[in-house]
Amino acid sequence: MLHxxxxxxxxxxxxxxxxxxxxxxxxxxxxxxxSSYGTVEVMIGLENALGIEFPETVLxxxxxxxxxxxxxxxxxxxxxxVPAGGQAVDANGWPVATETVQ
Amino acid sequence: MSATELASPLSAxxxxxxxxxxxxxxxxxxxxxxxxxxxFENLVDAVDRLIGRMSTEDGAxxxxxPPIMTRTGFEASGYFKNMPQLxxxxxCFCGDDREHKRVLACTPEEGGWxxxxxxxxxxxxxASCYPVYPIIAARGPLPAEGWLVDSSSYCFRRExxxxxxxxxxxxxxxxxxFGTPERIRAFQSHWMTRALEMFxxxxxxxxxxxxxxxxxxxxxxxxxxxxxxxxxxxxxxxPISNPDKLSACGSFNYHVHHFADAYGIRDADxxxxxTGCAGFGLERVSLALFRQHxxxxxxxxxxxxxxxxxxx
Numbered sequence: 001m002l003h004x005x006x007x008x009x010x011x012x013x014x015x016x017x018x019x020x021x022x023x024x025x026x027x028x029x030x031x032x033x034x035s036s037y038g039t040v041e042v043m044i045g046l047e048n049a050l051g052i053e054f055p056e057t058v059l060x061x062x063x064x065x066x067x068x069x070x071x072x073x074x075x076x077x078x079x080x081x082v083p084a085g086g087q088a089v090d091a092n093g094w095p096v097a098t099e100t101v102q
Numbered sequence: 103m104s105a106t107e108l109a110s111p112l113s114a115x116x117x118x119x120x121x122x123x124x125x126x127x128x129x130x131x132x133x134x135x136x137x138x139x140x141x142f143e144n145l146v147d148a149v150d151r152l153i154g155r156m157s158t159e160d161g162a163x164x165x166x167x168p169p170i171m172t173r174t175g176f177e178a179s180g181y182f183k184n185m186p187q188l189x190x191x192x193x194c195f196c197g198d199d200r201e202h203k204r205v206l207a208c209t210p211e212e213g214g215w216x217x218x219x220x221x222x223x224x225x226x227x228x229a230s231c232y233p234v235y236p237i238i239a240a241r242g243p244l245p246a247e248g249w250l251v252d253s254s255s256y257c258f259r260r261e262x263x264x265x266x267x268x269x270x271x272x273x274x275x276x277x278x279x280f281g282t283p284e285r286i287r288a289f290q291s292h293w294m295t296r297a298l299e300m301f302x303x304x305x306x307x308x309x310x311x312x313x314x315x316x317x318x319x320x321x322x323x324x325x326x327x328x329x330x331x332x333x334x335x336x337x338x339x340x341p342i343s344n345p346d347k348l349s350a351c352g353s354f355n356y357h358v359h360h361f362a363d364a365y366g367i368r369d370a371d372x373x374x375x376x377t378g379c380a381g382f383g384l385e386r387v388s389l390a391l392f393r394q395h396x397x398x399x400x401x402x403x404x405x406x407x408x409x410x411x412x413x414x
Contacts, residue, residue, distance in 0.1 A: 036328050036360075037180070040321040059324040061331045 002071045009045035010067070013038050025068045030061070039064045050074070058082055114265040114343035117393065121266055124397050133262040134270035141399065145388045146273065148410040150254070153275050153382060155412075156300055162252035162277060167233045169256035169271065170224040175236040178364045181228055184317050184325065190226035190258040190270075193219035226258035230274040231379040238280060239365040246370040248281025250289075267342040267349045267389050276381030280367065283358075286378035290336070290354045293380035297338045297352055303409040305402075306340050306390055313337040313353065334358070340390040351390055352382040 003025065010020040015038035016029065023032060034042070042064055047053055054063070054077070063073045076082045112120070121127040128137030138146070170192060176182070182189055195202070197218050208217045227233060230253045238249060254275045261268055279289040294310050301308035313335045314326035329335055334356045339348035355378055361367060362374040369375040391410075395402040 036325050037183070039328060040324055043321060043324055054320075056320065056323050059320065059327060061324075061328045064324075 002074050003067060005049055006046065006067050006070050006074075009042055009049055012045055013041045015041075023067065025071075026066050029064060029066055034064070042070070046070070046074070052077060055082055112343075112345070112393070114263075114267075117343050117389075118264060118266040120397065121389075121392070126392070126397065127266065132270070133264055134268060136266070136269065142388065145391065145399065145410070146384045149382075149384050149387045149391075150273075150275055152300065152304075152410060154252075156296055157252065157277060160250055160252075160277070162250040165234055165237070165251050165253045167227065167230060167253065167255040169227050169258065171227045171233040172236070173221070173223045173225050175233060175365075176225045176228075178236070179232055179361070180364060181232070184322065185228075185315065186318055188228060188259040188261060188316075190260055192222040192224050192226065194222045196220050227255050228259060229257055229379075230255035230276045230381065231278045234278045235361045235365045235367065235377070239367045243368045243370050243372060244280050244375055248279065248285050248369075248375070250280070251278040253278055265343045267386050269385055272386070273384040274381045275384060276379050278377065278379045280375050280377050281369070283376045286356050286376045290356050290378050290380065294336055294338070294354050297354070297380070297382070301338060301340065301351075303405070304387075304391060305406040306387075306394055308338050308340050308351070309348070310336050310338050310354075313350065332358075340387075340394075342386065342390050342393050349386060349390070350383075351386045352380070354378075354380045 007020060007023075010016045010023065010029075013020075013034070015033045015035050016023070019032055023029070029042075039061070043054060043059070052074075054073075058073050058077075062069065064070060073082070118127075122129050126139050126142045128139070130136060193216070195205075195218060197205070201218050205213075205215050205217045208214050231251075233255065234251050234253050238244075238251070252275075254273065256271055257274050258271050260270060262270060277289075277293065279286055281289075298308060298310060312330055312333060314329045315335065317323070317325040317329075336354045337350035338352040338354075340351050342349040342351075357377045357379070359374040359376055361377045367375045367377065391402075391406070395406060399407070
């Protein structure tokens with residue numbers, strides 16, 4: 001069910017629209033052409049389709065690596081095993097910056 | 103003071119007040135918008151020239167820009183999509199006599215004199231590399247070896263702050279590289295090494311670190327994390343206003359093919375080119391020097407002065 005929802009969302013993302021039906025559940029979506037903007041489209045598409053909001057702690061590239069990876073996070077969200085809120089951190093656990101370099 | 107010894111703590115507000123009282127910067131009443139004195143400009147010019155001397159053998163094409171760029175070029179960049187909170191637009195009056203009289207009579211609640219302002223075909227430049235991309239794209243496919251541009255511009259970011267190192271308008275000197283992924287990664291790495299050497303010679307205790315752009319909102323968190331996990335952005339950091347938080351004085355960026363897709367920049371084979379940039383904030387570097395070596399340039403270490411003002 002969740003797999004089909006994810007695939008439906010991917011069909012609407014420009015980067016993957018042509019290949020969404022042939023992607024394997026473990027295919028690397030970034031290797032398949034998913035861009036940074038495309039990742040945001042996937043995130044918003046899933047939030048709209050499922051009426052959820054991804055906590056900042058899961059707003060990472062890893063979450064959107066494959067259909068299975070996305071489904072895994074969605075299942076954890078459904079089961080309540082991902083804490084809500086939190087600040088976005090990078091792979092090393094450092095908070096992401098909110099100001100510019102000049 | 104030695105090159106590795108940190109300057110004594112001074113709050114952002116105290117540091118800015120000192121700059122005003124010593125006549126180095128002139129207050130305007132708006133945070134982040136300052137006039138510059140002859141001494142300050144002399145230092146900014148010296149930093150700019152030092153960057154030029156360190157890169158003179160690169161053979162980059164020089165491009166200098168006014169602080170505004172085309173709206174079409176700006177829109178293509180995706181900057182408003184990513185960082186709308188920083189954007190400064192240009193609006194102009196396009197009406198006739200009657201409309202002029204009407205807006206002069208408008209109350210503040212009705213919008214005052216701005217009631218009839220229309221967005222112009224130019225916007226304030228957010229980074230000095232942005233005007234470069236459409237120019238390169240318009241030339242057609244790149245040469246086989248790629249291309250290199252040495253750009254500079256006043257830039258605008260809507261970030262009012264009491265921290266003098268966070269200006270709303272400041273100058274960037276930015277090198278922009280076009281080519282293969284390998285060339286861009288080598289360019290990024292080379293400039294990080296070169297920047298550390300440049301800052302060492304200026305007696306500034308600098309470090310480099312992985313970084314991200316301040317993308318807007320929750321989608322921005324995802325963008326920022328992607329940027330970090332792909333190691334696309336690094337900064338050179340120096341203590342300036344906040345002793346507990348280093349300030350970035352430069353950044354070294356790999357855009358993958360984002361700008362090539364946005365502007366249609368092609369390599370010699372017609373494929374999307376990769377791009378990168380390495381830029382320095384000239385005011386920030388200058389402020390770091392004042393912060394580190396004191397407000398009297400004549401009293402700075404001779405080695406630092408010789409680096410900035412070499413004898414012919």
